[in-house]
Amino acid sequence: MNETLQTIKNRYSCRSYTGEPVEKEKIEAITLAGVQAPSALNKQPWQLIVLQDKSYIEEMDASVMDMLSKQQDTSTYERMMLRGGKVFYNAPCMIIIAKEAGTDLDTGIVVENMALAASSLGLGNVICGLMNLSFDTEKGDKFKAKLIPDGYEFGVALLVGYATEDSKTPHEPDLSKVKYIG
Ligand SMILES: Cc1cc2nc3c(=O)[nH]c(=O)nc-3n(C[C@H](O)[C@H](O)[C@H](O)COP(=O)(O)O)c2cc1C
Numbered sequence: 321m322n323e324t325l326q327t328i329k330n331r332y333s334c335r336s337y338t339g340e341p342v343e344k345e346k347i348e349a350i351t352l353a354g355v356q357a358p359s360a361l362n363k364q365p366w367q368l369i370v371l372q373d374k375s376y377i378e379e380m381d382a383s384v385m386d387m388l389s390k391q392q393d394t395s396t397y398e399r400m401m402l403r404g405g406k407v408f409y410n411a412p413c414m415i416i417i418a419k420e421a422g423t424d425l426d427t428g429i430v431v432e433n434m435a436l437a438a439s440s441l442g443l444g445n446v447i448c449g450l451m452n453l454s455f456d457t458e459k460g461d462k463f464k465a466k467l468i469p470d471g472y473e474f475g476v477a478l479l480v481g482y483a484t485e486d487s488k489t490p491h492e493p494d495l496s497k498v499k500y501i502g
Contacts, residue, residue: 327440332490334444335403337410337481341372346441347413350480353437354415357430365420366430367469372413376466381408383457384450396450407450411479416451418468419475427475434478444483451477 321329351368359365371377384407388397400407408414415434419427431447438445452474455464468474 323440327436330490331435331439331445332488333446334479334481334483335409335446335488336484336486337412337444337479338484339374339410339412340482341374341412342443342480342482346438346443347372347415347480349441350434350437350443350478351415354417354430354434357426357433359426359429360423363420363423363426365423365426366475367418367472368430369416369418369467369469370413371416371467374412377408377411377414379459380451380454380457380463381406383459383463384453387453387457407453408448408479409446411444411446411481413480414448414451415478415480416467417475417477418472420471421473424475431476431478438478438480443480445478445480448477448479 347370351370354368355364355366385397385400385405388394388400388407391397403409417427417430435445435447454460455468455474457463464474
């Protein structure tokens with residue numbers, strides 16, 4: 321199996337980080353992989369925002385957890401408590417993909433390029449759609465003003481960092497999802 325296929329096979333969603341900062345060169349390699357993604361008509365309808373301010377990530381995390389704890393349906397809050405009580409899992413780096421409206425597919429390709437790049441560099445990572453919730457919190461407008469450029473909307477985020485030892489393994493691929501016709 322070649323290196324690319326091995327990286328795809330080994331990638332998993334990491335939900336426990338040591339908090340140790342990630343080297344600048346590694347972040348640069350990951351974001352380069354992001355902007356190397358293909359896009360419809362090569363429009364590149366994205367902006368990547370790299371947030372490495374740990375205390376700011378913590379502030380957002382606390383804000384989301386507080387909001388979730390007060391919701392009528394506490395299932396997401398309970399799931400997060402089972403995962404260590406942090407919606408961003410103590411990750412030291414968050415790479416946000418801000419997108420132009422209606423470009424979800426392009427966003428997905430960018431984030432997967434970055435997830436694979438991070439995995440290939442020995443870094444834990446997880447795609448984080450739930451980051452969206454931080455904009456619904458009491459501090460949501462402040463977070464949005466800082467993180468999302470004018471004319472763009474939140475697409476998805478990638479959390480990146482060094483995994484703790486108790487991190488998990490990849491999901492079992494389900495080959496029954498593949499159909500050969502003819
Ligand atoms: C669009 C998208 C959004 C996701 N959002 C979250 C999230 O907010 N939090 C989280 O822990 N995992 C999130 N995930 C990770 C999935 O839960 C994960 O990919 C899935 O359970 C399969 O596990 P694996 O990535 O380890 O193979 C997201 C994945 C995708 C593709």
